[in-house]
Amino acid sequence: xxxxxxxxxxxLIAVAVTVIGCFYLVxxxxxxxxxxxxxxASDADTRAWLRLKGIRDVGCGLVVLTLMLTADRRSxxxxxxxxxxxxxxxxxxxxxxxxxxxxxxxxxGLTCVVMLAAGLLLMHAI
Numbered sequence: 806x807x808x809x810x811x812x813x814x815x816x817l818i819a820v821a822v823t824v825i826g827c828f829y830l831v832x833x834x835x836x837x838x839x840x841x842x843x844x845x846a847s848d849a850d851t852r853a854w855l856r857l858k859g860i861r862d863v864g865c866g867l868v869v870l871t872l873m874l875t876a877d878r879r880s881x882x883x884x885x886x887x888x889x890x891x892x893x894x895x896x897x898x899x900x901x902x903x904x905x906x907x908x909x910x911x912x913x914g915l916t917c918v919v920m921l922a923a924g925l926l927l928m929h930a931i
Contacts, residue, residue, distance in 0.1 A: 808878055811926035814919055815869055815885060823866030829859025841899040841908025865891065882927030885920045892916040 828836040833855030838844045845851045865888055872881045896913035900906065 808927065811882075811923040812873065812878075814923040815873060815881060815927070818885075818916065818920060818923070819866045819869035819873070821866075822862045823870070826859045826862025826864075826866060829862065830856050833859065839908070839912075840895070841904040841912060842902055843904070861891075878927045879929075882924040885924030885927065889917050889920040889924065892920065 825836070833852050834844070834847050837855055845855070869881070869884060869888070872884050876884075892913045896909045896917065898904075899909040899913060
């Protein structure tokens with residue numbers, strides 16, 4: 806039972822990141838404003854760059870879901886800890902680029918903290 810909460814958090818994060826990635830693949834202009842940066846120009850090159858973020862998110866989400874189904878809890882925890890660099894990097898980029906602090910902390914920072922906590926709990930480190 807002590808693994809239920811971190812497993813649920815890992816699953817929620819994986820599904821959310823996968824869904825967000827799909828939005829970036831299908832309609833990057835509509836979702837890019839939620840990232841915390843000023844919306845970029847709406848041209849083919851920008852859409853291609855935004856779709857790169859989408860495929861990254863889909864891939865990361867699918868890796869976590871796959872690990873949930875096939876690996877032990879410790880391996881899943883290690884993966885979450887490693888993947889936590891992504892929302893931390895996103896938060897740092899938004900803050901360093903003069904983006905919205907509220908988005909940087911409430912979206913990217915919170916995601917990073919939840920991933921770190923779930924990863925550590927799955928590894929039984931905390």
